[in-house]
Amino acid sequence: MDEMIIDKNKIREEWIAKNLFDLQKDLTRQRRIRYFVMSVLLASLLLTVFYGTLENPIQYTFSNIGNFFDYRWLFIVWAIVCGVAIQCSLQALFRLEEYRSKAQYWYSGIGTIFLVATALIPALREEFPVWHYLHMGTSVIYAVLMFLSLNPFVTWVSRENPRLRLACRIWLGVIWIGSTLPLLFLGKNGLFEMWFFTSMILFLLYLSLILFEEKIVKMSVAFLKDEPNLNLAIEKIFINLEKEPKEKPSRTPS
Secondary structure (H helix, E strand, C coil): CCCCCCCHHHHHHHHHHHHHHHHHHHHHHHHHHHHHHHHHHHHHHHHHHHHHCCCCCCCCCHHHHHHHCCCHHHHHHHHHHHHHHHHHHHHHHHHHCCCCCHHHHHHHHHHHHHHHHHHHCCCCCCCCHHHHHHHHHHHHHHHHHHHHHHHHHHHHHHHHCHHHHHHHHHHHHHHHHHHHHHHHHHCCCHHHHHHHHHHHHHHHHHHHHHHHHHHHHHHHHHHHCCCCCHHHHHHHHCCCCCCCCCCCCCCCCC
16 A cells, blocks of 8 residues: 655645635625625614604604604614614624623614514504503613613623723713703603614714724734735735636637
């Protein structure tokens, strides 16, 4: 039997090539996830501002706008878009930071269901008093679930990234205290809802920008550390290595 010869250098080169290929795929995937998360958050932010200002937010809550005027379908669309955007961004950040607590995944997912239910349930106290109080209950449960989903994760991020601790505390204060003050001083109106959703979306945009950028930079450094030409190396990141190159058509001489 012939003796099997193992070329250790060749095996090492194959493993290096494979690891770099996996790193390149992961880097490209993270960039796509970041673009998606920030796009849906921006869309929900614009829709929130648009919907909340269809009528005077000092006089009408989001529910009033959807139930007192001809905007009920838009209220439901807003709830779906905003709820799904916040849920997707939260869960993408959970996975990015390798956050292990499963409870927060459930809280954000169930919270989306309660937000959509809030929009579907009529909020007309005179005509449907029972449904009206159920509508109020689902909206309160949504806020509680968002608190239980967001705050523990932000606390964990602050502990893992001490440089973000102050910024995270300020943002949480802006969201929760800023949402409560209009409710206490001006009564039930659309301003506290506008503040709550816009500040939360802006905070998630901030976290997405910072945390995804930090992750991408770390991966890029690992990918480019042995490259002599930085510009050429950056171009390699975006090359789809899984796609077969197309053959150029041969030209026949005339």
